[in-house]
Amino acid sequence: MPIDPFTLVSPPLFAAADLREIEHRWTAAHPGRPLMAGAGAAAADLACMLARDTGEPILVLAGPGNNGGDALVTARLLAAQGFRVVVVSRADPARLPPDAARAWADWRDAGGNALTDVPAGQSFGLVVDGLYGVGLVRAIEGEDARWIGLANAMACPRLALDVPSGLDGDTGQVRGCAVRADHTLTFLGLKPGLLTADGPDHAGTLHLDALGVEPDMLPAVAGSALTRLEARHRLPPRPRNSHKGVFGHAGVVGGAQGMVGAALIAGRAALAYGAGAVTLGVLDARVAVDYGEPRLMFAPPERLVAAPLDVLALGPGLGQAAQARVLLETALASTCPLVLDADALNLLAGDPALSEMAARRTAPTLLTPHPGEAARLLACGTYDVQADRIAAASMLARRFRAHVALKGAGTVVTHPQGRYAINTTGGPHLAQAGSGDRLTGIVVALLAQGMAPGDALEAAVWRHGSEPSIPPAAI
Numbered sequence: 001m002p003i004d005p006f007t008l009v010s011p012p013l014f015a016a017a018d019l020r021e022i023e024h025r026w027t028a029a030h031p032g033r034p035l036m037a038g039a040g041a042a043a044a045d046l047a048c049m050l051a052r053d054t055g056e057p058i059l060v061l062a063g064p065g066n067n068g069g070d071a072l073v074t075a076r077l078l079a080a081q082g083f084r085v086v087v088v089s090r091a092d093p094a095r096l097p098p099d100a101a102r103a104w105a106d107w108r109d110a111g112g113n114a115l116t117d118v119p120a121g122q123s124f125g126l127v128v129d130g131l132y133g134v135g136l137v138r139a140i141e142g143e144d145a146r147w148i149g150l151a152n153a154m155a156c157p158r159l160a161l162d163v164p165s166g167l168d169g170d171t172g173q174v175r176g177c178a179v180r181a182d183h184t185l186t187f188l189g190l191k192p193g194l195l196t197a198d199g200p201d202h203a204g205t206l207h208l209d210a211l212g213v214e215p216d217m218l219p220a221v222a223g224s225a226l227t228r229l230e231a232r233h234r235l236p237p238r239p240r241n242s243h244k245g246v247f248g249h250a251g252v253v254g255g256a257q258g259m260v261g262a263a264l265i266a267g268r269a270a271l272a273y274g275a276g277a278v279t280l281g282v283l284d285a286r287v288a289v290d291y292g293e294p295r296l297m298f299a300p301p302e303r304l305v306a307a308p309l310d311v312l313a314l315g316p317g318l319g320q321a322a323q324a325r326v327l328l329e330t331a332l333a334s335t336c337p338l339v340l341d342a343d344a345l346n347l348l349a350g351d352p353a354l355s356e357m358a359a360r361r362t363a364p365t366l367l368t369p370h371p372g373e374a375a376r377l378l379a380c381g382t383y384d385v386q387a388d389r390i391a392a393a394s395m396l397a398r399r400f401r402a403h404v405a406l407k408g409a410g411t412v413v414t415h416p417q418g419r420y421a422i423n424t425t426g427g428p429h430l431a432q433a434g435s436g437d438r439l440t441g442i443v444v445a446l447l448a449q450g451m452a453p454g455d456a457l458e459a460a461v462w463r464h465g466s467e468p469s470i471p472p473a474a475i
């Protein structure tokens, strides 16, 4: 029975290799009970609900692997319920893997056939996409690409089986082109690629069917989806007998001339999320008060980076002048939790000595790069980071022994011990100047109040994404 995976707390994320392991364990424990039967049945049930009530046939695109097998089971069950079904496949039945070959034989025995091209001029009530699933190994091209283009242009809903064809289930990268599904019914467990990079734009509404696989058959995995906050992401209730010192003193250093707003945004967010006190070390020495948030204190940045704070953030509007580099060096030597963002990351990227210092810190370090900053830190291109966001963020966490939030669609939070989470809140409204500064402020607030660094970063990312979006003014 498919469920909404976002109702689960921290559901695990399975890469293709994990799924093969599950399949292996299942087959050993339940010989002769292929998971494909359940996958096809669940897909047929969902397809019935999604197909337009127009009497138009359902188009089923079936590929050369087991994703195509799922599609053929779906086609047979839909036809048995009286739907008109058009199967389109160029797969050679003699070369199908065993479960898919069985599905093809059953479809044929039920009177079904397969067209070798999408019929021109025909409109459909639903497209079932079973071209490729987690077995995608290269870019889609040729006829497959043309079919995907046709499917994407159709007015009817599109239901992708397991993963939208062309989307890499491990990374969320589109390989060549991909189906833009309205719904994706994914099997066994969530895949990371459905939640990050191009995944959310292509998967549509996600449905999950575990196909009856027992939880003890699932391998331990490093990744989970940050669907909801857990207890570890929440601050304990404030004791009545408390004072501002209990909730921490945070410092935010940045705000060079022309970029003061970035430091103010971070500082204001830190106060809004409950830091006991926040002092800004603004590089533009002309600024000494925030009239919009007069609770913010100001101190010379050189003094602030050396002050005894509960948490220090460096980066919002920092710039890359010589003064900024010295401030970063002092901050790296500090013994309090340190959040590095924006130009602090760019300075780190360009300076091996500073990188070395960062990697050697004993106090927690948290990095919040966007893909461009991550690319500079890894000395690669932004495209390389986006091609595998989990790998890139994991590499940064290892290299800097830091907790890392790689921002973007499906922010990836990685931890030095190898665990990672993909955030599921937020949206394109966050793609705006100042957004990252606010995230820095939220992280700082949670750290100041004593939350563990990895949990604070995950909670901050989730909360930032959950804030109501303010629609851009109508033009």
Ligand SMILES: NC(=O)C1=CN([C@@H]2O[C@H](COP(=O)(O)OP(=O)(O)OC[C@H]3O[C@@H](n4cnc5c(N)ncnc54)[C@H](OP(=O)(O)O)[C@@H]3O)[C@@H](O)[C@H]2O)[C@@H](O)CC1
Pocket (backbone or CB within 6 Å): 019, 020, 022, 023, 024, 035, 036, 039, 063, 064, 065, 066, 067, 068, 070, 097, 131, 132, 133, 134, 135, 136, 137, 138, 139, 140, 141, 144, 161, 162, 163, 187
């Ligand atoms: N794991 C399980 O327990 C369960 C799995 N289930 C289902 O199985 C799916 C995985 O099946 P799968 O492993 O057969 O892979 P799949 O995605 O069908 O494609 C492989 C074929 O595509 C080909 N090919 C690849 N890329 C290509 C390209 N760009 N362009 C052209 N060809 C390309 C590749 O060719 P080759 O590399 O061999 O040349 C091979 O022939 C999974 O997503 C789920 O739907 C469910 O039944 C539930 C239980």
Ligand SMILES: [K+]
Pocket (backbone or CB within 6 Å): 067, 129, 130, 131, 132, 133, 160, 161, 162, 163, 164, 165
């Ligand atoms: K698919």
